[in-house]
Amino acid sequence: MLNFLKKQAALIWAKKSVRKAQDFKLNAEKNQEQLLLSFVRHAEKTLFGRTHGFEEIHSVQDFQKKVPVADYEDLKPYIEKVKKGQRNILWTDTPEYFAKTSGTTSGAKYIPISKEGMPYQVKGAQSALFHYIVKKNNADFVGGKMIFLQGSPELEDIFGIKTGRLSGIVAHHIPNYLQKNRLPSWETNMIEDWETKVDKIVEETEKENMTLISGIPPWLIMYFEKLIEKHGKKIKQIFPNLQLIVTGGVNYEPYRDKMEELLGGSVDIVQTFPASEGFFAFQDDYTKEGLLLLTNHGIFYEFIPLEEYGKPNARRLTLKDVELHKDYALILTTNSGLWAYSIGDVVRFIDKKPHRILVSGRTKHFTSAFGEHVIAFEVEEAMKAALEKHPAQITEFHLAPQVNPEKGLPYHEWFIEFEKEPQNLELFSSELDDQLRKRNSYYDDLIAGNILQKLKISKLKKNAFNEYAKSEGKLGGQNKIPRLANDRKIADLLKVYKI
Template identity: 80%
Template sequence: MLNFIKKNVALIWAKSHVKGTQSFKQNAVKDQEKLLLSLVKTAEKTLFGRTHQFENIKSILDFQHQVKVADYEDLKPYIEKVKKGQRDILWSETPEYFAKTSGTTSGSKYIPISKEAMPFQLDAARSAIFHYMAQKNNADFVNGKMIFLQGSPELEEINGIKTGRLSGIVAHHIPSYLQKNRLPSLETNLIDDWETKIEAIVQETEKENMTLISGIPPWLIMYFEKLIERNGKKITEFFPNLQLIITGGVNYEPYREKMNELLGRPVDTLQTFPASEGFFAFQDDFEKEGLLLLTNHGIFYEFIPLEDYGKPEATRLTLNEIELHTDYALILTTNSGLWAYSIGDVVRFISKDPYRILVSGRTKHFTSAFGEHVIAFEVEEALKATVEKIPAQLTEFHLAPQVNPAEGLPYHEWFIEFEKEPENLENFKNNLDQEMRNRNSYYDDLISGKILQPLIITSLQKNAFHDYAKSEGKLGGQNKIPRLANDRKIGDFLESFTK
C-alpha cells in the first residue's frame, strides 16, 4: 500500500509540474531578453560589470557591443581573482561552489556556481524526470533502487569556496526522500580509481531491485559488461524491474544497439544536456526527437553559425533569429557570472514551438584537414544509417585524417571497435562512405574530384578505447573520447590495437 501511495503521489506532482511549464515554453523569446537585462543589472557593480560598462546596457544589441564572446582563457584572470577570495568579480559576492573540470589548453578549469544557479541544476534534473513520468504515466521506479553516476562527493575548499566535480557537488543536494533508495554507497563513491569503483558498484547493486540507472553511455556499457561477466545474464534478467535509463553528455544513438544487446530488451531512455556551466536541455517528449531548451533557468543563450565561429565579428543570433537544421556554436551568459561564454558545444534546432535542439558536436572536435569540416552529427547519422542497412554492433569509434599515406590518395580513417563486425566489412565501408557523401557536400566534392580516396576502416581489438582513456587518465566519470580529430594523436595510439 505504501508503494502504491508513493507512486501515485509522484505522478500527481509530475503532472502538476509539467502543466506549470507551459508558460516558459510559449514565451521563450520574451523571457530571454528580460533575463539578460536582469543578469546585467544584478552584476552592474561587479568588476566585470564596471569594466564592461553594464550601466549603459539597455538591450541585447548593447550587450553584444559591450561584451565580446569569451572562452575560459579570456575569463581566467577574473576567475583567478575569485579563487583568491576577492568578492564581486564576475557575479555578486563569491560563488557557492567551483565545479572543477578537465581542460586541455587551460589545465583544470574552475567553473563558478553561484547560490542562485545551484537550484536550477537540481530543478532541471527533477523536471526531466517529471516530464517522463507525466508523459509515460509511469512512476513505478520510485519504489526501487536508483544509481546516479557521480564523481567523489568529497569537496575541497579554495578560500572558502567548496570545489569538486559537478556530480559530486550535486550529491550534497539530493533530497532526503531519495537518499535511502540511492546507490552506490558513500564509501564506494569516494573511490578514486575508476575500475576499482566499478567493481564495488557491481557488488553493491547486483542483488538489488534496480529500477533507474543514470550515467553516460560508455560508463553504462562498462558497468553492464562487468555485471554480465559476473552473472552470465542479460541486465534485465537480474534487474527485471529496470524501467528507466537517464543519460547525457554524448549522443545516445550510436550506443543504442549495443545497449539493447546488453540489456536484453529495450528500456526507456531519458536524454539530458547538463554541464558544469548549467543544465541546458532535456528530452520532454518521448514521441519526438530533440531536447527542450530551458530558457527560464538563469541562462541567456546566443548562437553563432558554425561557419562563422572564431571570426572576429561573427554574427551572434538570439532565439528569434535562429533557423532550423543549422549548426550553431552555443554561447552562454549565466547567473554565475559567465558572460558571452563559448562552452564549445554545437547545437542545431529541430523545432521552434517549443525550442528543441540536438547536440550536433563540439567546436574543437571536427575533421577538416582538407576543408570538409565534418562534424559529429554527420558521422553519427551516417553510421546509424549504415548499421540499419548492414547489421553491426559498435563499442566506440574515432575518425582521423590520413594526410600523408604511404601510397595513394589521402583519406579519412575510421578506427572502429566492433562488438560484432558486419558480415562484409567492404560493403559496410562503401555504404558508410556514401552516407557521409550524402551528408557533407564538401566531402563529396573531395571524393569526386579525386582529392581524397573513399574512407578506410581500421578494425580494433577489444578494449582499445578503454586502454586509450586509461593512458590519458580519463577513464570513467564524465570523460568522453572525441569522435573526431583534425590530427593523428588519438589515431596513432589506436594503430597499435589494429586487428
Template identity: 80%
Template structure:
C-alpha cells in the same frame, strides 16, 4: 502502503509541474530578453560589469556591443581573482561552488556555480523526471533502487569555496526522500580508480531491485558488461523492474543498438544536456527526438552559425533568429557570472514550438584537414545509416585524417571497435563513405575531385577505447573520447590497438 503513497504523490507533483512549464515554453523569446537584462542589472557593480559598462546596457544589442565572446582563457584572470577569495568580480558574491573540469588547453578549469545557479541544476534534473512521469502516467521507479554513475563526491575547499566535479557536487543535494533508494554507498562513490569503482558498484547493485540507472553511455555499457559477465544474465533479466535510464554527456543514438542488446528488454531512455556551466536541456518527450531548451533557468543563450564561428565579425543570434536544421555554436550568459561564454558545444534546432535541440558536436571536435569541416552529427548519422544496412554492431569509433599516407591519396581513417564486425568490411566501408558524401558536400567534392581517396577502416581489438581513456587518465566519470579529430594524436595510439 508507503511505496503506494510515494508513487501517488510523485504522480501528482509531476502533472502539476508539467502544467506550470507551459508558460515558459510559449514565452521563450520574451523571457530570454528579460533574463539577460536582469542578469546585467544584478552584476552592474561587479568588476566585470564596470569594465564592460553594464550601466549602459538596455538591450540585447547593447550587450553584444559591450561584451565580446569569451572562452575560459578570456575569463581566467577574473576566475583567478575569485579563487583568491575576492568578491564582486564576475558575480555579486563569491560562488557557492567551483565545478572542476579538465581542459585541453587550460589545464583544470574552475567553473563558478553561484547560490542562484545551483538550484537550477537540481530543478532541471527534477523537471526531466517529472515530465517523464507525467507522460508515462507511471511513477513505479520511485519505489526501487536508483544508481547514478558519477565522480567522487569528495570536495576540497579553495578560500571557502567548495570545489569538485559537478556530479560530486550534485550528490550533496540529493533530496532526503531519495537518499534511502540511492546507490552506490558513499564508500564506493569515493573510490577514485574507475575500474575498481565499477567492480564495487556491480557487487552492491547486482542483487538489488534497480529501477532507475543514470550515467553517460560508454560507462553504462562498461557497468552492464561487468554485470552480465558476473551473472550470466542480460540486464532486464537481472533487474526485471528497471524502468528508466537517464543519459547525458554524449549523443545516445550511436550507442542505442549496443545498449539494447545488453539490456535484453524494453527500458525507457531520457537524454539530457547538463554541464558544469548549467543544465541546458532535456528530453521532455521520451518517445520523440529532441531536447527541450530550458529558457527560464538562469541562462541566456546566443548562437553563432558554425561556419562563422571564430570569425571576428561573426553574427550573434538569439532564439528569434535561429533556423531549423542548422548548426550553431552555443554561447552562454549565466547567473553564476559567465558572460557571453563559448562552451564549445554545437546544437541544431529541430523545433521552434517549443524550442527543441539536438547536440550535434563540439566546436573543437571536427575533421577539416582538407577544408571539409566534418562534424560529429554527420559521422554519427552516417554510421547509424550504415549499421542499419549491415549485420554489424559498433562499440565506439574515432575519425582522424591521414594527410601523408605511405602511398596513394590522403584519406579519412575510421578507427572502429566492433562488437560484431560485418561479414564484408570492404562493403561496409564503401557504404559508410557513400553516407558521408550524402551528408557533407565538401567531402563529396574532395572524393569526386580525386583530392581524397574513400575512407579506410581500421578495426580495433576489444576495449581499445577503454585502453586509450586509461592511458590518458580519463577512464570513467563524465570523460568522453572525441569522435573526431583534426590530427592523429588519438589515431596514432589507436593504431597500436588494431586487430
C-alpha cells in the same frame, strides 16, 4: 503502502511541474531578453560589470556591443581573482562552488556556480523525470533503487569556495526523498579508481531492485558488461523492474544497438544535456527525437552560425533569429557570472514551438584537414545509416585524417572497435563513405574530384578504447573520447590496438 504513496506523490508533483513549464515553452523568446537584463542589473557593480559598462546596457544589442564572446582563457583573469577570495568579480559576492573540469589548453578549469545557479542543476534533472512520469503516467521507478552516477563527493576548499567535480557537488543536493533509494553508497562514490569503483557498484547493486540507472553510455556499457559477465544473464533478467535509463554527455544513438543487446528487453531512455556551466536541455518526450531547451533555468543563450564561429564579425543570434536544421556554436550568459561564454558545444534546432535541439558536435571536434569541416553529427548519422543497411555492433569509433599515406591519395581513417563485425566489411566501409558524402557536400566534392580516396577502416581489438582511456587517465566518470579530430594525436595512440 509507502511505495504506493511515493508513486502517487510523484505523479502529483510531476503534473504540477509540467503545467508550470508551459509558460517558458510558450514565451521563451520574450523571457530570454528579460532574463539577460536581470543578470546585467544584478551584476552592475561587479568588477566585470564596471569594466564592461553594464550601466549602459538596456537591450540584447547593447549587451552584444559591450560584452565580447569569451572562452575560459578570456575569463581566467577574473576567475583567478575569485580563487584568491576576492568578492564581486564576475557575480555578486563569491560563488558557492567551483565545478572543476579537465581542460586542454587551459589545464584544469574552475567554473563558478552561484547560490542562485546551483538549484537549477538539480531542477533540470528533476524536470526531466517529471516530464517522463507525465508522458508515461507511471511513476513505478520511484519505488525501487536508483543509481546516480557521480564523481567523488569529496570537495576541497578554495578560500571558502567548495570545489570538486560537478557530479560530486550535485551529490550533496539530491533531495531527501531520494536518498534512501540512492545507490551506490557514499563510500563507493568516494573511490577514485574507476575499475575498482565499478566492481564495487556491481557488488552493491546486483541483488537490488534497480528501477532507474543514470550515466553516460560508455560507463553504462562497462557496468552492464561486468554484471553480464558475472551472472551470465542480460540486464533485464538481472533487474526485471528496470524501467528507465537517464543518459547525457554524448549522443546516445551510436550506442543504441549495443545497449539494446546488453539490456535484453524494453527499457525507456531519457536523454539530457547537463554541464558544469548549467543544465541546458532534456528530452521532454522520450518517444521523440530532440531535447527541450531550458530557457528559464538561469541561462541566456546566443547562437553563432558554425561557419562564422571564430570570425571577427560573427553574428550572435538569439532564439527568435535561429533557423531549423542549421548548426550553431552555443554561447551562454548565466546567473553564476559567465558572460557570453563559448562552451564549445554545437547545437541544431529541430523545432521552435517549443525550442528543441540536437547536440551536433563540438566547436573543437571536427575533421577539416582538406576543407571539408565534417562534424560529429554527420559522422554519427552516417554510421547509423550504414549500420541499418549492414548490421553490426560498434563499441566505439574515432575518425582522423590521414594526410600523408604511404601510397595513394589522402583519406579519412576510421578506427572502429566492433562488438560484432558486419558480414562484409568492404561493403560496410563503402556504405559508410557514401552516407557521409550525402551529409557533407564538401567531403563529397573531395571524393568526386579525386582529392581524397574513400575512407579506410582500421579495426581495433576488444576493449581498445577502454585501454586507451585508462592509459591517458581518462577512464570512467564523465570522460569522453572525441569521435573525430583534425589531427592524429589520438589516432597515433590508437594504432597500437589495431588488429
